[in-house]
Amino acid sequence: MTERITARRIFVLTGAGVSAESGLGTFRDRGGLWARFDPMTLATPEAFARDPETVLAFYDARRRAALAARPNAAHHALARAADRLAASGGRLFLCTQNVDDLHERAGSREVVHMHGELTRVRCTACGAGAEHRGDLAVGDRCAACNRAGCLRPDIVWFGEVPKHLDRIEAMLADSDLFVAAGTSGTVHPAAGFVAYARRRGIRTCALNLEPSGNADLFEETRTGPASRTVPDFFDALTA
Incomplete structure (x- = not known):
């Protein structure tokens, strides 16, 4: 033009x-997140079901980094x-x-x-979403349905639309x-x-x-x- x-x-x-x-960090560039971490162990519904502590710890670190950035x-x-x-x-x-x-x-x-957004969580039981700017623990309860162990980052993972x-x-x-x-x-x-x-x-x-x-x-x-x-x-x- x-x-x-x-x-x-x-x-x-x-x-x-x-x-x-x-x-x-970027994702697919040399040295990006997916060059250092296996996304299949951190960014899929299956990974969350298998090892929620590891998945949540990864996204807690990303959330803290994002909130500290300007x-x-x-x-x-x-x-x-x-x-x-x-x-x-x-x-x-x-x-x-x-x-x-x-x-x-x-x-x-x-x-x-x-x-999706790092500062939001979604309940896998009732589907409710909410703002969440702190770390997320496996035992945290959904404010909408009061179920524990169902909150995940409201991020679109591999295999999701x-x-x-x-x-x-x-x-x-x-x-x-x-x-x-x-x-x-x-x-x-x-x-x-x-x-x-x-x-x-x-x-x-x-x-x-x-x-x-x-x-x-x-x-x-x-x-x-x-x-x-x-x-x-x-x-x-x-x-």
């Missing part, structure tokens, strides 16, 4: 690369862009694969977490620009968003530290740290 972009309805998908500069310039730039667009009659729909709350703490008013897919698809279909920031482009269904956007004639741009696995599907790719590429792109777009 060499011409100036004048998008009014922007769909933004963010991934682990946006939070990496806040000190939170939003970086990329998070703040997206919040700023959303406010600017809303003030002029546009909108920025922020969909994240991240389970931290750094977007919210940077000022984003509405964030759709398609892979991501959240909010109907709303995500509807908002993507109603966009005139799709931007993927800090995401590897290899995890479905999010990896297919760009192809969907292209089929509908929606402009596409990727902002990544290096080209993603599906970079050839984007009309434009800008590489560099998220703390630089995201503010540069969105500040210019919404100025």
